[in-house]
Amino acid sequence: MIDERFYGLIELGLFFGLILGWAGWQWWGWRRWKREQAQRKALAPQDEAGRDR
Numbered sequence: 001m002i003d004e005r006f007y008g009l010i011e012l013g014l015f016f017g018l019i020l021g022w023a024g025w026q027w028w029g030w031r032r033w034k035r036e037q038a039q040r041k042a043l044a045p046q047d048e049a050g051r052d053r
Helices: 005-043
Strands: none
Touching: none
16 A cells, blocks of 8 residues: 555646646657758748648
């Protein structure tokens, strides 16, 4: 049986783990998206104006 004093620490750990995991996933996705945007601009700069809309 887990000591009741540790329940708060476990909940805090899960909570912050979820937040940090989500933030890291968002940051990684944003970096990947930026890299893909840069590649698209390098590959096809002529139709960049039409794609944004």
